[in-house]
Amino acid sequence: MNLTLLMYLVPSLVMFGCGVYGFLTRKNMIAIMISLELMLNSVDINFVVFNRYLFPGQLDGMFFTLFAIGIAAAETALALAIIINVFRVARKVDINQLTKLKF
Amino acid sequence: MESVGNLILYFVVALVIIVCSVLTVTTRQILRSATYLLFVLFATAVIYFQMDYAFLGAVQIAVYAGGIVVLFVFAILLTHQPGKDAQQVESTRRVLGAVAALLAVAVCGFGLFSYANFCGRQLAEIPADAVTIDTIGRFLLSTDKLGYLLPFEAISVLLLACIIGGVVIARRR
Numbered sequence: 001m002n003l004t005l006l007m008y009l010v011p012s013l014v015m016f017g018c019g020v021y022g023f024l025t026r027k028n029m030i031a032i033m034i035s036l037e038l039m040l041n042s043v044d045i046n047f048v049v050f051n052r053y054l055f056p057g058q059l060d061g062m063f064f065t066l067f068a069i070g071i072a073a074a075e076t077a078l079a080l081a082i083i084i085n086v087f088r089v090a091r092k093v094d095i096n097q098l099t100k101l102k103f
Numbered sequence: 104m105e106s107v108g109n110l111i112l113y114f115v116v117a118l119v120i121i122v123c124s125v126l127t128v129t130t131r132q133i134l135r136s137a138t139y140l141l142f143v144l145f146a147t148a149v150i151y152f153q154m155d156y157a158f159l160g161a162v163q164i165a166v167y168a169g170g171i172v173v174l175f176v177f178a179i180l181l182t183h184q185p186g187k188d189a190q191q192v193e194s195t196r197r198v199l200g201a202v203a204a205l206l207a208v209a210v211c212g213f214g215l216f217s218y219a220n221f222c223g224r225q226l227a228e229i230p231a232d233a234v235t236i237d238t239i240g241r242f243l244l245s246t247d248k249l250g251y252l253l254p255f256e257a258i259s260v261l262l263l264a265c266i267i268g269g270v271v272i273a274r275r276r
Contacts, residue, residue: 020200
């Protein structure tokens with residue numbers, strides 16, 4: 001039995017589906033960020049696996065993943081700062097209670 | 104033919120990824136959700152190690168498991184009072200979310216399995232000097248056609264902007 005490309009893409013696909021589900025159903029803003037991380041992570045796995053299986057002599061997918069990890073870290077740090085600031089002002093983090101900006 | 108240890112490692116990692124990512128989005132307590140996310144990120148790092156990208160696995164552990172999850176736990180503990188029961192994080196739109204997620208998984212899964220020939224290819228032997236830390240450093244700082252100096256500098260500006268933004272947002276007025 002061999003480890004094929006498909007065998008790495010299936011867990012990544014399940015991870016992405018879970019991220020979509022969590023992003024649409026969660027009410028807590030931090031939980032939404034966690035679902036977002038799941039989706040980003042599954043895309044990173046896809047980049048690395050395609051690079052390794054299709055072009056083993058090159059490193060483009062690896063560098064894409066490297067930069068994606070850096071950007072995800074920056075984005076998460078800023079988003080959590082915003083969430084904490086919103087909590088300090090409004091004392092809540094649920095998106096169905098934060099309706100001040102609603103049109 | 105793969106070695107037996109490699110196969111066992113793969114199945115353990117795939118099981119951890121699938122089970123823990125389902126638990127991440129279905130558990131009711133948000134701190135547990137962050138913990139399951141940590142397991143998923145570690146399993147992803149194991150996949151990177153299995154693909155022979157040791158540097159990327161180290162970055163994954165250091166930045167994701169070491170940085171982002173700590174940040175999540177920090178934010179959760181700041182915004183949820185400890186001792187009080189964790190609030191439920193479920194919504195009435197569960198059916199809509201489940202349908203959307205299942206639809207996405209079904210479409211992509213159909214695509215994957217209909218290209219079974221393409222997706223069934225084996226792991227090729229990696230050239231010996233392809234992923235040494237020397238090569239990675241040269242690629243990151245080279246300016247020729249395959250170099251990555253421009254994104255490297257762009258991301259350093261982005262991180263600077265992120266630091267300043269974090270200070271400005273979190274400052275107490």
